[in-house]
Structures are given as C-alpha cells and as structure tokens.
Amino acid sequence: xxxxxxxxxxxxxxxxxxxxxxxxxxxxxxxxxxxxxxxxxxxxxxxxxxxxxxxxxxxxxxxxxxxxxxxxxxxxxxxxxxxxxxxxxxxxxxxxxxxxxxxxxxxxxxxxxxxxxxxxxxxxxxxxxxxxxxxxxxxxxxxxxxxxxxxxxxxxxxxxxxxxxxxxxxxxxxxxxxxxxxxxxxxxxxxxxxxxxxxxxxxxxxxxxxxxxxxxxxxxxxxxxxxxxxxxxxxxxxxxxxxxxxxxxxxxxxxxxxxxxxxxxxxxxxxxxxxxxxxxxxxxxxxxxxxxxxxxxxxxxxxxxxxxxxxxxxxxxxxxxxxxxxxxxxxxxxxxxxxxxxxxxxxxxxxxxxxxxxxxxxxxxxxxxxxxxxxxxxxxxxxxxxxxxxxxxxxxxxxxxx
Numbered sequence: 001x002x003x004x005x006x007x008x009x010x011x012x013x014x015x016x017x018x019x020x021x022x023x024x025x026x027x028x029x030x031x032x033x034x035x036x037x038x039x040x041x042x043x044x045x046x047x048x049x050x051x052x053x054x055x056x057x058x059x060x061x062x063x064x065x066x067x068x069x070x071x072x073x074x075x076x077x078x079x080x081x082x083x084x085x086x087x088x089x090x091x092x093x094x095x096x097x098x099x100x101x102x103x104x105x106x107x108x109x110x111x112x113x114x115x116x117x118x119x120x121x122x123x124x125x126x127x128x129x130x131x132x133x134x135x136x137x138x139x140x141x142x143x144x145x146x147x148x149x150x151x152x153x154x155x156x157x158x159x160x161x162x163x164x165x166x167x168x169x170x171x172x173x174x175x176x177x178x179x180x181x182x183x184x185x186x187x188x189x190x191x192x193x194x195x196x197x198x199x200x201x202x203x204x205x206x207x208x209x210x211x212x213x214x215x216x217x218x219x220x221x222x223x224x225x226x227x228x229x230x231x232x233x234x235x236x237x238x239x240x241x242x243x244x245x246x247x248x249x250x251x252x253x254x255x256x257x258x259x260x261x262x263x264x265x266x267x268x269x270x271x272x273x274x275x276x277x278x279x280x281x282x283x284x285x286x287x288x289x290x291x292x293x294x295x296x297x298x299x300x301x302x303x304x305x306x307x308x309x310x311x312x313x314x315x316x317x318x319x320x321x322x323x324x325x326x327x328x329x330x331x332x333x334x335x336x337x338x339x340x341x342x343x344x345x346x347x348x349x350x351x352x353x354x355x356x357x358x359x360x361x362x363x364x365x366x367x368x369x370x371x372x373x374x375x376x377x378x379x380x381x382x383x384x385x386x387x388x389x390x391x392x393x394x395x396x397x398x399x400x401x402x
Contacts, residue, residue: 045069047097052119052142054135060093063143064105064116071148078272079115079149081140081169083162085184085258089121096120100159100183104262107387111268114155117143127158127165128189133172136165152178152275159183159258160226167234171209178276180210181267183218183258186230203237210238212288214274216246218261220253221297239293246292252300252364260364263386300364304350311354312337315370319381319392327392330381339368 045065052059069077084096096102096118105112119136121127127136143149156177158166163185170180187206188195195202215238219231231247238245250257261267274289312332319328329340330349337349337357349357349368357368363385371380383390 061119076150077115078153080155082118083158083165085160089123100258101262115147155271157181174210179214179274181216183261203233207237207241212244214244220257221251222254225255242291244289244292246294250298302352318395
C-alpha cells in the first residue's frame with residue numbers, strides 16, 4: 001500500500017511538472033482568451049425582432065440599430081417612428097421592413113444613423129385606430145428608453161396608410177417630433193369618405209395643431225390611390241398658417257413615391273438639421289424654424305438635350321468587363337443613341353449632358369457616364385444607379401489600336 005501511494009504521488013508530481021509546459025504557453029493563453037471572449041454574445045445591431053404587450057395583446061415589431069450603436073457608451077441617438085402602408089399589415093412582425101424607409105436603410109445604411117422603430121398594424125386594423133396609435137407610441141417610448149433615443153431628435157414618418165396615422169400622431173403629439181416626413185398620404189382617409197365634407201376646415205385644424213414643426217410631403221403626380229390633391233391641400237393649409245412645409249410632387253410616379261422619397265440623399269440630413277424640445281422638458285430649448293412653403297415639381301427625368309451626331313459617334317462601340325467579355329454595344333441611329341445588351345434588348349438613351357445619359361424609358365436614378373482620356377478618346381462607360389456602379393471598358397477601334 002505504501003508503495004502504491006508513493007507511485008501515485010510521483011504521478012501527480014509529474015503531471016504538475018508537465019502542465020505548465022503546455023498550458024502556460026502563449027498559444028494556449030490566447031486560445032483560452034478567445035474561448036472566454038466567445039462566451040459573451042456579440043453586440044446586436046441591424047434589424048432586431050421585438051415584441052410588446054399592449055392591452056393584453058402581443059404585437060411583434062422591428063427596431064433597427066445602426067452598426068455603430070453601443071449600449072455601454074450611453075450616447076443619445078436620433079430615433080424615428082416609421083408607420084408602414086396597408087399592404088404590410090399583419091402579425092408576423094416583419095412585412096413592414098420590406099419597403100419604404102427600411103428598404104432605403106438596407107440600400108444605404110451609411111445615410112441613416114438613426115434608431116428606427118417599425119411597429120406593425122394587424123390586418124383587421126388601421127393606423128388611425130386609437131389603439132394602434134397608442135401601441136405605436138408605447139413601442140416608441142420603450143425603444144427610446146432601451147436604445148438611448150434622443151428626445152430632442154425624435155422624428156415621425158409614414159407612407160400611404162401609415163401616413164394617415166402619422167398625421168394623427170402629428171396632430172396629437174405636435175411637440176414630440178423634431179420633424180415629420182409623409183409620403184403618398186393625407187388626412188382624408190379612403191375608408192372614411194365623409195371626412196371630405198370638412199375639406200374647407202380640416203386641413204387648417206391639422207396645420208394649426210402641428211404649428212412650426214417642419215413637415216416634408218412627397219406625392220406621385222399620377223397617384224390613383226391617394227390623390228395628389230390631399231398633399232396639395234395640406235401644403236396650402238400650412239402655408240396659410242405660417243407653417244414650415246416642403247412639398248415635392250414627382251412627375252410620372254403613381255402611388256409608390258416612397259421609394260424615390262426615402263432614397264433622396266437630402267432627407268436624412270434634413271431630419272437631423274431639426275431639433276425639438278419635448279413638452280415639459282427643462283433641458284435646452286431651440287428656436288422655432290421660420291415659416292417656409294416650398295413646392296417643387298420633380299421631373300421623372302431631367303430635360304434631354306440634343307447632341308451632334310459627330311459627338312455621338314465618339315461614344316459608339318463595344319464595352320466589355322475587366323475580363324474582356326462583351327457587356328453592351330452603343331450605336332447611333334440618326335441623332336439618337338441606343339444601347340444593346342447581351343440578351344439583344346435595345347434601350348434608347350437620352351443625354352443629360354455631353355457625357356451623361358439616362359434610359360429614356362428606364363429608372364429615374366440610373367445614369368450612364370462616358371469617361372475620356374487626356375486625348376479625348378472615350379475609354380470607359382460607368383453605369384450608376386442608387387445602389388451600385390459598374391465600370392465597362394471600351395474596346396479600342398482599329399484606328400485607335402497601337
């Protein structure tokens with residue numbers, strides 16, 4: 001027995017001598033540190049699924065946190081309450097993230113340094129229901145507290161049906177918002193046609209309630225769902241009451257003006273310019289913005305200019321990707337320029353300037369830019385839209401080859 005105990009002690013001593021040889025090695029210490037770091041969950045940002053209980057009913061919704069958001073720094077963030085349209089109603093909590101502001105955030109997160117609260121209205125409800133407005137405000141209050149929303153930079157936006165709700169929240173809580181943006185909407189609800197009987201007085205009531213809180217309205221000139229007259233009436237009411245209002249009317253666009261509106265690079269900057277002082281706040285105060293009444297008609301495309309055929313000829317030719325694979329061919333017929341793609345589809349181009357073209361029947365944001373070298377030869381064709389860019393090289397013509 002004594003011999004066995006001596007043997008066991010020798011084993012323990014040997015193990016003690018061997019452990020430091022590997023466990024204390026730099027690589028082992030680093031591995032242990034990595035295991036410790038991985039035990040802590042990473043910082044969650046982006047589109048987060050949330051749930052709220054309101055009057056005994058559970059509602060799913062989404063909140064967006066910019067990648068730079070950090071809980072531990074206690075930095076106050078600008079925060080937006082965003083109300084979706086009729087087609088995004090439901091109970092799964094995510095349909096409202098497919099269009100409008102959430103889509104613009106996905107396309108250009110760098111433009112939107114905001115916490116964004118996106119509640120969802122159930123299928124059997126509308127945003128003008130008092131319970132739905134209260135639910136949205138409850139979600140905003142909770143997320144403002146949890147995610148460090150700035151009371152002085154709290155903004156409101158809505159599209160279509162959500163715009164109906166946004167107008168109600170603007171009137172009910174005029175001092176809550178530093179600025180308001182509404183697309184394709186108004187105050188004459190499609191499901192309450194009797195409200196049109198108050199057309200002479202109702203817009204003024206909203207304008208007086210909202211006061212000088214800055215408002216930016218967007219509408220499609222060809223909107224068959226919510227008539228552009230709804231935004232026209234609100235613009236005129238705010239103008240008459242000395243409010244601070246911008247109204248952009250998009251030519252050639254129907255109900256979906258929100259894609260264009262939320263992709264306006266100036267919109268997030270415009271929001272951030274404005275700060276407000278919440279009611280009952282003892283903090284800093286900000287002067288009311290001056291009266292403003294801006295009404296712009298935005299063409300779908302800029303006016304096309306005519307270029308000389310000799311200039312157009314310098315643009316024609318075959319353009320390839322970096323590996324030399326053909327992408328498009330540019331050719332001229334009379335005084336018009338055309339593009340033919342790999343599938344044989346032909347699109348007419350129109351000139352915005354001597355080197356910048358757009359598709360005559362295409363997107364309002366897509367541009368084709370022809371780039372030249374120091375000798376004036378066209379070398380590159382750049383395709384840009386609101387989301388990305390592609391660069392294609394012009395295949396040299398025989399006379400230009402070395």
